[in-house]
Amino acid sequence: VGSRGACGAGPATAAVIERGFRGRTDSDTQTALVAARSSSLKSLPLLTRPGARFACSGSGVCCSDIHGLGVLTRSEVREVKARDKLAVVYNDELEGHCLRTEDRGCVFMGQDQRCRIHAESGHIAKPAGCRRFPYGLIRTPHGGRITTEHRCACRTMGDRPPVSIADADASLRDRKGRLESDFDVPTRIALQRNQRVSFDRYAELESQLIARLNAGERAEAVLGSQPLPELQNSSWAAVAIEHIETRDVSAGGEAYAWFGDALLHLATGHLPPQRPRPWHPGFDRALASSSETPDPEKIYNDWVADEIWMFRWVPWGPFDVARAELVTRLAVARCVQGWMEKQGVQAGQAAAEAVMMCELAAEGSEWPSAVATIVRSPSPADPLL
Secondary structure (H helix, E strand, O other), X not given: OHHHOEOOOOHHHHXXXXXXXXXXXXXXXXXXXXXXXOOOOEOOOEEOOOXXXXXXXXXXXXXXXXXXEEOOOHHHHHHHHHHOOOOEEEEOOOOEEEEOEEOOEEOOEOOOOOEHHHHHHOHHHOOHHHHHOOEEEEEEOOEEEEEEOOOOHHHHOOOOOEOOHHHHHHHHEOOOOOEOOOEEOOOEEEEEOOEEEEHHHHHHHHHHHHHHHHOOOOHHHHHOEOOOOOEOOOOHHHHHHHHHHOOOOOHHHHHHHHHHXXXXXXXXXXXXXXXXXXXXXXXXXXHHOOOOOOOHHHHHHHHHHHHHHOOOOHHHOOHHHHXXXXXXXXXXXXXXXXXXXHOOOOHHHHHHHHHHHHHHHHOOOHHHHHHOOEOOOXXXXXXXO
């Protein structure tokens, strides 16, 4: 779906983050950019977030038309075309080549919903974005944080063991065996406007929040903010309409419309048209593969913990802005969940589908632009110190 992001957590994700930085001119962001280049940052040891769980069960969602399946490097284009001359298309919005989709799935996805390139030649033969997904790597002063995206039913549902460092390590290395990072964190973290702390102090505060989420405390209480904070020279209704208007024939475009509908409902009471659920076959498979009924609150807490852990919010502003933004997307997710339950969808599955929509929305250009206008004084969230 064009500028809404690429399939993997590799260079394309880093590019989205860098675009976020370049779009900002405030002193906090400029300081963060300088600090992020510090030689104190490192990729090893690899670190997993407490409580994070994942195992691929072959739901096939990540290989669907969730968005542009790329961008491919020149060498990847050559390799893919050697397998199928028609398997590569140029994406105008991403300004690069991507894997072609048909019947809402990658041309290399087999009948078992798994990658034929992987089956025939091993995981190392896949394009980097596909090989890495859902993993990512962030360099910090403490080591490399392994991140996991929630844009796949296998990440949010089913029987999942704790994230494996060995599995992530194999996915995150390039063909020469080098670890490729997506993002360098600042060595000083902005908690709110004009309040910055060392990374060590931030990590202490963050660990307390994640522990509360893992213990089952309601996510909104942990984040300490209210949804729909005040915006400068804009409105949440306008932001919602932007998302609805991006709807196209893809599953990703349909998800944007769901997200915009829910945001508009929260802002104005708007009642949306009934829309098809973009990826329900994949989530149906994930539900069928699970030995227990998925719990919506566990799904939400797991997602919020990862959103904090992966520092996706750093380009958008201080941590108090991030917490207000997350509470807003969480409110959208709960709204979508409620609508799906009225269609007869199991509550946990509805929450997982809603989380995927809300994570996808953050990968686009519309949402970061809106978040950048959240009023910062007074702070939109409770103080952490």
